[in-house]
Amino acid sequence: MTMTPVDQASGQDSGAESEFDRGTAVTRRGTEPSVYDAELDAGWRIGSGINGGLLLALAGRALSRHLGDGTGHMDPVSVSGYYLSASRPGPAEVHTATVRTGRTLSTGTASLLQRREDGTPVERLRVLASYGDLAAADGDVRTSATPPEMPPPDQCIGTEHAPPAFLDQADLLRRLDLRLDPASVGWALGQPSGQGRIQGWLRLPDGRRPDPLMLLLAVDALPPVTFDLGLFGWTPTVELTAHVRARPVPGWLRVVHSTRNLAGGFLEEDAEVWDESGRLVAQSRQLAVVPRPA
Amino acid sequence: MTMTPVDQASGQDSGAESEFDRGTAVTRRGTEPSVYDAELDAGWRIGSGINGGLLLALAGRALSRHLGDGTGHMDPVSVSGYYLSASRPGPAEVHTATVRTGRTLSTGTASLLQRREDGTPVERLRVLASYGDLAAADGDVRTSATPPEMPPPDQCIGTEHAPPAFLDQADLLRRLDLRLDPASVGWALGQPSGQGRIQGWLRLPDGRRPDPLMLLLAVDALPPVTFDLGLFGWTPTVELTAHVRARPVPGWLRVVHSTRNLAGGFLEEDAEVWDESGRLVAQSRQLAVVPRPA
Numbered sequence: 001m002t003m004t005p006v007d008q009a010s011g012q013d014s015g016a017e018s019e020f021d022r023g024t025a026v027t028r029r030g031t032e033p034s035v036y037d038a039e040l041d042a043g044w045r046i047g048s049g050i051n052g053g054l055l056l057a058l059a060g061r062a063l064s065r066h067l068g069d070g071t072g073h074m075d076p077v078s079v080s081g082y083y084l085s086a087s088r089p090g091p092a093e094v095h096t097a098t099v100r101t102g103r104t105l106s107t108g109t110a111s112l113l114q115r116r117e118d119g120t121p122v123e124r125l126r127v128l129a130s131y132g133d134l135a136a137a138d139g140d141v142r143t144s145a146t147p148p149e150m151p152p153p154d155q156c157i158g159t160e161h162a163p164p165a166f167l168d169q170a171d172l173l174r175r176l177d178l179r180l181d182p183a184s185v186g187w188a189l190g191q192p193s194g195q196g197r198i199q200g201w202l203r204l205p206d207g208r209r210p211d212p213l214m215l216l217l218a219v220d221a222l223p224p225v226t227f228d229l230g231l232f233g234w235t236p237t238v239e240l241t242a243h244v245r246a247r248p249v250p251g252w253l254r255v256v257h258s259t260r261n262l263a264g265g266f267l268e269e270d271a272e273v274w275d276e277s278g279r280l281v282a283q284s285r286q287l288a289v290v291p292r293p294a
Numbered sequence: 295m296t297m298t299p300v301d302q303a304s305g306q307d308s309g310a311e312s313e314f315d316r317g318t319a320v321t322r323r324g325t326e327p328s329v330y331d332a333e334l335d336a337g338w339r340i341g342s343g344i345n346g347g348l349l350l351a352l353a354g355r356a357l358s359r360h361l362g363d364g365t366g367h368m369d370p371v372s373v374s375g376y377y378l379s380a381s382r383p384g385p386a387e388v389h390t391a392t393v394r395t396g397r398t399l400s401t402g403t404a405s406l407l408q409r410r411e412d413g414t415p416v417e418r419l420r421v422l423a424s425y426g427d428l429a430a431a432d433g434d435v436r437t438s439a440t441p442p443e444m445p446p447p448d449q450c451i452g453t454e455h456a457p458p459a460f461l462d463q464a465d466l467l468r469r470l471d472l473r474l475d476p477a478s479v480g481w482a483l484g485q486p487s488g489q490g491r492i493q494g495w496l497r498l499p500d501g502r503r504p505d506p507l508m509l510l511l512a513v514d515a516l517p518p519v520t521f522d523l524g525l526f527g528w529t530p531t532v533e534l535t536a537h538v539r540a541r542p543v544p545g546w547l548r549v550v551h552s553t554r555n556l557a558g559g560f561l562e563e564d565a566e567v568w569d570e571s572g573r574l575v576a577q578s579r580q581l582a583v584v585p586r587p588a
Contacts (some may be wrong), residue, residue, distance in 0.1 A: 077560070078533040078581045080374040082396045082401050087356055099420050100378045105532065107420065109403075126393050126401065128376055128422040129530055137558030142523065142585070144490060145554040173412050196438060229436065238399065238424055239372040241535045243581050245412050246558055260439040261574050264431030264540055266371070268577055280555050283562055285579055287537050290432070 018208030019043070019175050020217065024058040027096060028065065034096045036062040040114075042089035045171040049086035052125075052237045052286075054172070054265070056081045059110040059127045060216050062094035066108060073106040075212045079129040080169040080241040087124045088114065105130045108245045111239030133246045134212060148256045152180040153201040157185050168224070176221055177205040183287040184228065192230040196259040198222050201252045202273075210275065218253055219271040219284035225257040226267065226291060233291030240286035251276030265290050312502030313337070313469050314511065318352040320388060322359065328390045330356040334408075336383035339465040343380035346419075346531045346580075347514030348466070350375045353404040353421045354510045360402060361425045367400040367505045373423040374535040381418045382408060399424045427540045428506060441568040442550045445477040447495040451479050460517070468517055471499040475510035478522065486524040490553040492516050495546045504542040504569065512547055512566040513578035519551040520561065520585060527585030532560070535582035545570030559584050 023044050026036035059074050068074035070198060092114050099107040100220050110127040119257040150156065156179035159167070166188075180200035186193050202208070202218055210218070219242045224235040254274040266287055273282040317338050320330035332448035338348040354370050362368035386408050393401040404421040429453045444450065453461070460482075461467060474494035480487050495511055497504070504512070518529040546567040553561045560581055567576040 078376070080376075080422060080533065080535060082372070082374075082393070082424060084396075084401060099376070100417060102378075107378060109420075110424075123394060126403075126422060127401075128374060128420060130376060134558065137560075139558070141555075141557040143555045143557060239374065239535065239537075241374060241533070241579070243533075243560075243562060243579075245555060245560065261435075261437045261539060261577070263437060263574070264428065264433070266537075266539065267430075268537060274570040280557070283555070283579075284578075285535070285537075290434070 004254045008235035018204060018206050020204050020208050020214060023054060023175070024061050024213065026058065026062045032065060036065070036094040036096065038092045038094060040087055040089050040092050043171050047088065047234050050089065051172045051217070051220065052081070052083055052240060053217040055087060055125050056127070056220065056240065056242070057213050057216040059112045059125055060129070060213055062096055063108050063110045063219050064125065064131060064213065065127055066096040066104040067098060071101055071106050072133050073131040073196050075132055075134040075247070076216060076242070076244050077105060077132045077134070078241065078243050079127060080239065082239050083237045084123050084125060090114065092124070102153050105132045108256065109223045114182055115145060134244065137246065143280060145272070145280050147254055147278050148199050150199055150201070150254065153179045153252060156180055157182055157195060158199055161188065163188055171176050172221070175205070177203045178221065185194045187227040187230065192228050194229060196225055196229050197256065198225050198228050199254070199256040202251050202255050210253055212244045212247060215244050215248065215273055215282040216242055218255055219282055220286070222255055222257045224288070225259045225269050229262065231291050235267070235269070235288040237292055238287045238289065240284060242282055242284035244282050246279050246281045248281040262290055304479065312498060312500050314498050314502050314508060317348060317469070318355050318507065320352065320356045320359065328360060330388040330390065332386045332388060334381055334383050334386050337469055339383065341463050341528050344383065345346070345437050345466045345486065345511070345514065345532060346375070347511040349381055349406060349419050350421070350514065350534065350536070351507050351510040353388050353406045353419060353509055354423070356390050356404050357404045357423055358425060358507065360390040361392065361400040365395055365400050366427050367425040367427040369426055369541070370473050370510060370536070370538050371399060371424050371426045371428070372535065372537050373421060373510060374533065376420045376533050377531045378417050378419060381406070384408065385396065385401055399426045422521040426536065431540065438573065439566070441548055441572050442493050444493055444495070444548065447473045447546060450474055450495055451476055451491070454483065466515070469499070471497045481521040481524065484492055486522050488523060490523050492518055492519050492522050493548070493550040496549050497546050503544045504547055506538045506541060509538050509542065509567055510536055511551055512567050513576055514580070516549055516551045517526065518582070519553045520564050523556065525585050529561070529563070529582040529585055534578060534579045536576055536578035538576050540573050540575045542569035542575040543571045556584055
């Protein structure tokens with residue numbers, strides 16, 4: 001696994017040149033301005049599909065353009081994605097619509113679809129979301145939430161140490177600089193903790209700074225928390241809602257995934273993302289399908 | 295405040311005669327079978343609007359009919375509601391649409407709207423949701439979540455003891471048999487705990503049994519958790535996603551509302567609902583607007 005070294009440049013925004021920005025780029029159609037064209041890059045694969053967080057960020061970027069135009073509501077505040085079918089590398093379209101334009105929030109929908117060879121559309125992801133301007137947010141903070149404790153990044157475990165069988169199916173990991181807390185990786189050694197918790201440090205290896213759109217990827221970028229329960233195999237997402245609570249400062253993100261209730265064939269997977277200033281910048285929960293025993 | 299006594303009848307389902315079923319009744323239009331007519335009853339008011347949980351249950355009932363027809367996917371599994379404007383007592387319409395029909399889940403949207411005098415529609419709530427059959431759910435349960443500890447209902451505090459100024463604006467509470475944990479009601483005595491947690495027992499006073507639709511009300515039925523932070527005033531919901539994890543058994547529900555992060559003008563409010571068998575039957579999170587100081 002190639003890992004681009006990042007030093008003090010971690011705060012440097014390489015803008016549209018970054019892999020993340022290329023992977024979530026959308027082009028507005030001149031003839032149909034609510035439709036955006038995109039290309040799903042195989043480098044963001046997990047299993048045979050494209051990572052759900054990347055798709056959410058891509059649809060989220062189209063909605064940012066669509067809702068932000070004229071309102072300044074460019075930042076995702078609450079984004080709910082319902083995953084309908086597995087995406088494949090190749091062309092995709094995002095069809096957006098405004099539901100309501102308000103003073104502080106604008107709400108809209110996005111439908112990410114791909115086409116069969118005969119042109120029939122197949123919807124992959126439906127999004128309902130509210131956008132605002134997080135820079136305008138009131139500064140008052142009263143929080144009882146505290147950042148997770150974990151060793152510094154250089155004492156954590158890079159994903160190059162993940163089982164090869166997993167890496168082979170997770171091209172996505174080559175696009176992330178992810179360092180897992182050693183206490184979270186027992187599953188890789190055949191000793192899952194059983195606690196249902198995986199946490200680590202995350203940044204983009206090319207130095208692209210975190211921002212609200214990148215947080216939509218961050219909430220779904222770690223290995224499935226079911227690994228820590230000794231359940232391998234994929235956990236398809238039914239629904240994921242992310243709340244972006246603040247714009248992150250440059251630097252590392254700390255990400256915690258946890259689950260408390262695996263029952264009836266589903267589990268919830270909660271994610272919290274903290275920025276380098278120690279602020280809780282995103283919270284999410286997804287409902288996922290429990291993997292079947294191999 | 296009138297509280298109908300409920301004895302052993304608490305497990306009795308009075309069906310369509312119950313206040314909850316009347317309050318969430320929808321009538322399918324013969325001419326437009328994806329549109330449902332409803333009447334928002336003033337008895338479900340909180341402040342000047344209708345309770346968000348009741349609206350979610352009402353839209354959820356229309357979606358249950360729309361998506362369940364022919365699929366058997368009658369149970370809400372994941373329901374995301376985006377609240378767009380305050381509802382008023384009076385006529386309402388729910389416009390439904392199917393997004394995808396799958397083998398185990400069907401996904402659809404619902405738009406709850408009311409009309410101005412001139413007939414202009416004003417959307418109140420947009421819902422995106424997946425439905426399934428919770429009776430068909432796999433029985434495997436691995437949970438680290440435990441029900442909240444609280445005194446039995448007869449040692450808890452009925453809402454008839456709430457401050458009259460609050461009760462006057464919360465007709466909703468007359469429709470609920472809600473008994474708050476004494477540790478959760480310091481705010482009513484001018485001594486909020488500051489922990490951001492309110493919990494209690496909940497059932498419908500007319501003996502109507504809990505079911506998945508009723509859980510959509512239960513996740514938004516308690517006083518705002520901000521009261522426990524000493525912040526009074528209303529906390530309008532931006533977004534609420536509920537996951538129904540199992541069909542509840544008859545009897546009391548235990549409901550916990552909590553928040554950890556109030557920041558940037560928003561807070562999250564998490565709800566957990568446990569049935570009388572001790573099973574976690576629903577989890578929800580909402581993003582709400584922090585009340586302004588009075």
